Amino acid sequence: MLALSSLLSLFLLFIPQGAGIGVNYGKRATNLPSPFQVAQFLSQNTIIDRVKIFDSDPTTIKAFANTGLAIDITISNDLIPHLTKASFAQHWVQTNIIPYASRTNISRILVGNEAISTANKSLILGLMPAMQNLHKALVSVARQHKIKVSTAHSLGILSTSVPPSAGKFKDGYDTAVIKPLLSFLKATGSPFMVNAYPFFGFTVDTLDYALFRLNNGVVDNETGHVYANMLDAQLDAVHSAMKRLGFTDIDIVIAETGWPSFGGESEVSVTMDLALDYNKNLIRHVISGIGTPLMSNRTFETYIFELFNEDLKSGPASERNFGLFHADLTPVYDIGILKTEVTPPEKTTVTNSTNPISDNVKQWCIPKLNADKTMLQENIIFACTQVDCHPIQPGGFCFNPDTIHAHAAYAMNEYFRFYGKNSFDCYFGGSGIISTSDPSYGSCKFNS
Ligand SMILES: *[C@@H]1O[C@H](CO)[C@@H](O)[C@H](O)[C@H]1NC(C)=O
Numbered sequence: 001m002l003a004l005s006s007l008l009s010l011f012l013l014f015i016p017q018g019a020g021i022g023v024n025y026g027k028r029a030t031n032l033p034s035p036f037q038v039a040q041f042l043s044q045n046t047i048i049d050r051v052k053i054f055d056s057d058p059t060t061i062k063a064f065a066n067t068g069l070a071i072d073i074t075i076s077n078d079l080i081p082h083l084t085k086a087s088f089a090q091h092w093v094q095t096n097i098i099p100y101a102s103r104t105n106i107s108r109i110l111v112g113n114e115a116i117s118t119a120n121k122s123l124i125l126g127l128m129p130a131m132q133n134l135h136k137a138l139v140s141v142a143r144q145h146k147i148k149v150s151t152a153h154s155l156g157i158l159s160t161s162v163p164p165s166a167g168k169f170k171d172g173y174d175t176a177v178i179k180p181l182l183s184f185l186k187a188t189g190s191p192f193m194v195n196a197y198p199f200f201g202f203t204v205d206t207l208d209y210a211l212f213r214l215n216n217g218v219v220d221n222e223t224g225h226v227y228a229n230m231l232d233a234q235l236d237a238v239h240s241a242m243k244r245l246g247f248t249d250i251d252i253v254i255a256e257t258g259w260p261s262f263g264g265e266s267e268v269s270v271t272m273d274l275a276l277d278y279n280k281n282l283i284r285h286v287i288s289g290i291g292t293p294l295m296s297n298r299t300f301e302t303y304i305f306e307l308f309n310e311d312l313k314s315g316p317a318s319e320r321n322f323g324l325f326h327a328d329l330t331p332v333y334d335i336g337i338l339k340t341e342v343t344p345p346e347k348t349t350v351t352n353s354t355n356p357i358s359d360n361v362k363q364w365c366i367p368k369l370n371a372d373k374t375m376l377q378e379n380i381i382f383a384c385t386q387v388d389c390h391p392i393q394p395g396g397f398c399f400n401p402d403t404i405h406a407h408a409a410y411a412m413n414e415y416f417r418f419y420g421k422n423s424f425d426c427y428f429g430g431s432g433i434i435s436t437s438d439p440s441y442g443s444c445k446f447n448s
Pocket residue numbers: 049050068069070105107
């Protein structure tokens with residue numbers, strides 16, 4: 001076993017590589033770097049390990065060859081009616097996938113984007129046959145059977161999403177379109193992909209809830225579950241809608257989510273600080289393994305919207321400012337995804353809590369008594385990449401007792417405090433618990 005102090009000196013990044021953090025790579029922008037430069041940049045300079053594109057551009061697919069990054073490619077809505085012909089689908093796969101699939105890690109083919117929400121009958125009715133034809137074409141080329149076929153949906157396919165347990169797909173679509181789609185996804189091991197944006201759902205009163213900040217939570221009056229953030233509520237609404245149709249075991253992938261960093265004068269709560277908060281908290285939440293109230297202990301593969309600001313898009317200014325990077329590859333703001341960067345113990349945005357209990361009652365995050373030692377060691381390493389752990393190093397005022405449990409308590413509490421005391425910041429894979437009694441001892445003072 002490594003000594004604790006040497007574990008502490010290991011230099012780990014905030015987000016583990018392979019965590020399933022992806023990014024949407026849209027291209028409606030001027031002066032973007034070439035797809036090759038983008039692919040090299042993502043693989044060499046960031047911990048992003050998957051990318052989703054809104055086209056099936058061969059240059060882009062080729063650019064990701066041998067990078068290890070997984071890529072989801074999208075077939076435009078226009079092609080859906082054509083793909084209902086098996087021969088067209090076969091030809092499409094032969095031309096657009098087969099030549100590249102041995103070098104580029106093509107993970108999924110997404111058929112259209114939010115096609116069901118277009119209200120265009122030929123797209124909606126064509127979607128299922130198109131997906132089936134593409135899947136058949138892929139399996140007929142034996143070695144390519146790992147590529148999945150799916151499609152991304154807007155939350156607009158739900159008629160009810162509040163409370164989450166009442167989640168329901170729109171009447172008419174539910175059994176006619178969505179049910180066969182879910183059967184297909186289940187049979188082929190593909191995920192249900194959904195674009196979920198708390199940004200488009202919050203009000204002044206629910207900003208903290210949307211941003212994963214400390215807040216009063218929202219209760220689902222049917223189940224009694226308390227939702228600490230809006231994304232969980234959106235995902236559980238989707239889960240409930242699927243369950244209503246008899247499907248509980250299909251993975252949900254967050255195909256798009258994000259927060260713009262700049263908006264027009266009339267756009268409220270569009271600032272860089274809020275975008276930073278949302279995306280940082282988002283990542284910590286989806287990889288924490290805590291899951292949602294109805295889907296506990298799950299992680300969600302997530303694609304942040306988006307890689308670049310897209311200045312050629314229309315609509316309000318915010319539409320052009322969802323990007324994490326400028327066209328010259330410098331960060332618009334930094335959510336800790338750059339490989340070379342050390343996440344310094346900076347101050348996070350001050351959260352103005354509206355929760356009287358959290359304001360008045362002191363809270364500490366400590367390990368559960370029976371928590372697994374290996375897990376606590378990992379917690380120390382993880383937390384200490386984020387917060388100052390000198391006090392638990394030799395000579396520090398919390399070094400004694402030199403036990404994993406005591407050191408983990410200090411590190412986990414610092415982490416919990418540093419990120420604003422969200423309950424999920426004390427989850428630590430189920431090994432942490434929030435306590436209202438002060439764990440300080442001797443010279444070792446715990447901050448609350
Ligand atoms: C392709 O991407 C998936 C998902 O990230 C990953 O599990 C797999 O190892 C990758 N394959 C290759 C050959 O890089």
